[in-house]
Amino acid sequence: MYRLRPATASDAGFLADVTISATRAQGRLADGFDEAAWRAGFVEWTLESIEDPGTELYVVDVDERPAGRLRVSRTPEAVELNGIQLHPDIQNRGIGTAIITDLESEAVRRGVPLQLNVERDNPNARRLYDRLGFVKVSEDGAQDVLRWTKGVEQNQLWNADVAARYDTPDTGMFADDVIRPTVARLAELAAGGRALEFAIGTGRVAVPLAGHGVPVSGIELSTAMLDQLRTKASAESIPVEVGDMATTRTPGEFTLVYLVFNTISNLLTQEEQVACFRNAARHLSPGGRFVIELWVPELRRLPPGIPATVGVADPGYILLDTYDVLQQHVVSHHFHFGEGTEAHLGRTPHRYIWPAELDLMAQLAGFTRESRHADWSGTPFTADSPSHVSVYRLADA
Known part of the structure; x- marks a missing residue:
């Protein structure tokens, strides 16, 4: 969707243009704004930033043309997003979300939070950051300081010790009578296409599904769980993007996206769970399916x-x-x-989800429910079923 290239002195004029254009489109230029004076100061500051070893200033290229500005600082303690502006002509195409999601993935790999400041008079940006899971931690003058720490928290929860104990071959959820019907049903739903597993973990389902002949990719937030997967399957056989299943994109188009063993409930807000459905829809070809295995609240x-x-x-x-x-x-x-x-x-x-609430989340993302059973073998779902396997289908066009 975009490409980053280090800014040079010849880009200073464009970076000033895109910053003014984005700010003007938001209606946030002050009365009596002196553009000439501001531009001169901004260009000088840009040239200093290019030479500053503590920050990295990028031009965002879209469709092989300059379209935005990004400034990032990297320290041992955090990845800091110091500024991002996109030209109004290319806004609302998901490019800003993609850039921030990629920075979240970088923070996950480094085991540090992603931090940024946002002006309080910029509600559109604040809504984006709220949707992406940022939390306000302090104030800095007219700005709020926001932090994304999900990667750190999930790697503490699903750490190396947990990952080493997670697999229980031939017992529990790794038992053959659990795995076999799960893989058979998912292979049927993939219908000869590619499958994507959200929160792929150690590959409990992905590895046997790939062995069944279905090309499988994954998204995983815990680097320790991914390390455990890599003892069973290479990055070439099962490629995995490190990141949040509610926002992270992985290359290609799929006929099946699936979430097993209650994992959607690891997203702790309704907003994130809805975003997960929308992320599934972004990865699917028309008519593709999103499958969720989930327990019924007790x-x-x-x-x-x-x-x-x-x-x-x-x-x-x-x-x-x-x-x-x-x-x-x-x-x-x-x-x-x-x-x-x-x-x-x-x-x-x-965060537990009622079956009817799950159906509404699906509708918000453009899905319709195709089926719901009590298990992977097709047992009818009843009011007494402790869990369900729900299949949602994306519109054909």
């Missing part, structure tokens, strides 16, 4: 006044879910223990 099991349920109580493992019904949040507490008194606790946060 609120009927909550005793009055007690916000928790015991999901599993097996030898060596107890699962306790605590609910915040106001925010539709649940935290799963995983207790692993053996002989003696020592135990290991792991916690995973989720």
Whole structure:
């Protein structure tokens, strides 16, 4: 969609032009604005920035023509977006979102947050950053300081220790009677085309699906989980983009996008979950399918006044879910223990989704529901089903 090239002194005039054009289109030029004086100062500052080893100034090329300006600083503590302007003629094409999403992916790989400042009188930019998961952390004069830390948080949650313990060959969700119908159904839905797995993890489903003859790509936010996948499949056999499944793009077009084992609930806001549907739609060819495997919230099991349920109580493992019904949040507490008194606790946060709410999210992204079953084998879905596999189809045109 775009290409970045380092700015040179000959670009200073264009960078001034695009900054003025973008600011004017937003209606944010002050009364009595002295363009000549501003331009002279901006060009001087641009030339200083080009020589500054602490920042990187880029020209954004679109369709092989200069179309925008990007300034980034990289420190051991953060990736800092110091400024981005796109010419009004190429706005609303997703280019700004793509640039910021790529910076988020860079921050994930480096294990640091992505930070930026945004003027309080620029509501359009603020809405974009809110949608992309930025959170206000402080104020700096007339600007708000925003930070994106999801990559850091997810890599702390899904770290190397968790990734090393995640695979349980031939048992639990890795059991053959779980994997086999999952792969068979996904291969059928791919209909001879390419498949994309959001939150591909260690490749529990992707590796056998690729072995079934379906070309598979993935998106994954945890670098530790991806490292574990790479012990089973190369980047050539299963290419993976590092990033957030709600926003990250991967090359190509697909007939199938899928999310398994409740993973959409790892997105903790309704806005992010809707964005995930829209991201699936962006990757699909007309008539393509988006498949979600998801549990049904167990609120009927909550005793009055007690916000928790015991999901599993097996030898060596107890699962306790605590609910915040106001925010539709649940935290799963995983207790692993053996002989003696020592135990290991792991916690995973989720935002639960009702089946009808999931259908509405699909409609907002241009999908219609094609089917819903209680499992991958096609068991009918009923009011008592604990989970479902829902297939959504994108319009043919």
